[in-house]
Amino acid sequence: xxxxxxxxxxxAFVRGLKVMSALLKKAEAHVEQHxxxxxxxxxxxxxxxxxxxxxxxxxxSDTSKMTVERLTGVPAPKFEDNETSFDQLQQRIAxxxxxxxxxxxEQFADSEERxxxxxxxxLPDFTGASYLLTFALPNFYFHVATAxxxxxxxxxxxxxxxxxxxxx
Amino acid sequence: xxxxxxxxxxxAFVRGLKVMSALLKKAEAHVEQHxxxxxxxxxxxxxxxxxxxxxxxxxxSDTSKMTVERLTGVPAPKFEDNETSFDQLQQRIAxxxxxxxxxxxEQFADSEERxxxxxxxxLPDFTGASYLLTFALPNFYFHVATAxxxxxxxxxxxxxxxxxxxxx
Numbered sequence: 214x215x216x217x218x219x220x221x222x223x224x225a226f227v228r229g230l231k232v233m234s235a236l237l238k239k240a241e242a243h244v245e246q247h248x249x250x251x252x253x254x255x256x257x258x259x260x261x262x263x264x265x266x267x268x269x270x271x272x273x274s275d276t277s278k279m280t281v282e283r284l285t286g287v288p289a290p291k292f293e294d295n296e297t298s299f300d301q302l303q304q305r306i307a308x309x310x311x312x313x314x315x316x317x318x319e320q321f322a323d324s325e326e327r328x329x330x331x332x333x334x335x336l337p338d339f340t341g342a343s344y345l346l347t348f349a350l351p352n353f354y355f356h357v358a359t360a361x362x363x364x365x366x367x368x369x370x371x372x373x374x375x376x377x378x379x380x381x
Numbered sequence: 382x383x384x385x386x387x388x389x390x391x392x393a394f395v396r397g398l399k400v401m402s403a404l405l406k407k408a409e410a411h412v413e414q415h416x417x418x419x420x421x422x423x424x425x426x427x428x429x430x431x432x433x434x435x436x437x438x439x440x441x442s443d444t445s446k447m448t449v450e451r452l453t454g455v456p457a458p459k460f461e462d463n464e465t466s467f468d469q470l471q472q473r474i475a476x477x478x479x480x481x482x483x484x485x486x487e488q489f490a491d492s493e494e495r496x497x498x499x500x501x502x503x504l505p506d507f508t509g510a511s512y513l514l515t516f517a518l519p520n521f522y523f524h525v526a527t528a529x530x531x532x533x534x535x536x537x538x539x540x541x542x543x544x545x546x547x548x549x
Contacts, residue, residue, distance in 0.1 A: 215383035215384060215385050215386070215493070216383060216384055216386070216389065216493065216510055216513075216514070217383050218383070218384070220510070220514065221384065221389075221514065224514070225514050225515075225518075228515060229519070259427065259530050259533055259534045260533040260534055260536070262533075262540075263530075263533055325383070325384065336547055342384055342388070345384075346384070346388070346389065346392070346393050347393075347396060347545075347546070348545060350393075350518060350522070351397070351522055351525070351544070351545060351546075352545060354518070354519055354522035354523065354526060355522065355526045355529075355541070355544060355545075357519070358522060358523045358526035358527055358530070359526055359530055361523075362427050362431075362526075362527055362530045365427055365428040365430075365431055366427045366428055366534070368428070372430075373523070376519070376523060377515075377516060377519060377520060377523075378515070378519075379504055
């Protein structure tokens with residue numbers, strides 16, 4: 214009647230990142246089919262003060278790799294946030310997945326109780342468990358859902374089941 | 382090094398629903414401040430084939446209460462999906478939270494291994510654990526994030542920290 218911190222992070226993040234990769238492939242196909250400009254899709258956003266599609270991918274990557282770094286102490290790779298094409302976004306996702314899959318369940322030992330301190334927002338310290346449940350998972354899914362929402366808003370023919378990865 | 386199925390569901394869902402309630406209060410204040418029509422906000426959507434704000438609240442309610450019903454066998458209340466005002470949406474959220482909080486950790490015994498079968502999409506059977514991780518949690522956060530995204534798209538002055546419930 215319990216799930217390990219590893220189960221709750223690495224496979225869930227890898228799955229979500231693969232969903233994001235599949236969404237980006239459909240977005241790229243949509244751009245090609247309509248003869249539109251890839252830059253317009255990649256820089257699309259839902260509000261002036263929200264991140265564009267590129268930023269949603271970058272933050273999903275960061276949230277997943279930093280969650281694993283914070284819970285395990287294994288340093289995550291740094292990325293430059295300089296992606297400007299679908300191919301580069303796919304590479305970012307692939308590099309993130311490669312890091313996540315390099316971490317083992319054993320490296321999550323005692324991560325539930327580990328103290329996690331973030332550097333913004335005046336947030337209180339978390340335990341590993343509270344950090345995962347009240348910050349990391351909601352934050353990760355926010356970026357996958359918002360990437361999906363941006364693409365729907367741009368007219369890409371995807372649906373909820375693409376987000377859920379039901380046929381992945 | 383493990384989290385219980387109860388921890389992963391009831392407190393996480395209650396927290397997310399309270400975030401949604403706070404977002405709706407800011408949306409209602411925005412409508413009042415701008416002298417605009419509440420119906421326009423409540424029926425706003427990001428794409429013609431996506432659910433409006435009302436639907437995002439209803440599906441977050443359903444996802445949370447049905448997840449708990451499926452994992453515990455405790456029957457969830459039925460709601461009519463007939464909300465047409467901010468007050469009614471707040472009541473829907475409150476009623477959902479009341480049900481969630483009525484279920485005890487003990488009622489989740491063995492829920493990790495329970496077989497879960499959904500009635501759509503040709504999905505394979507889940508275990509309780511895989512259902513929670515690959516369907517219920519992503520689905521729940523989808524609706525909270527999309528409610529947030531609709532409000533941002535409508536110009537409501539909220540931000541990511543409202544979604545995260547950082548100051549809740």
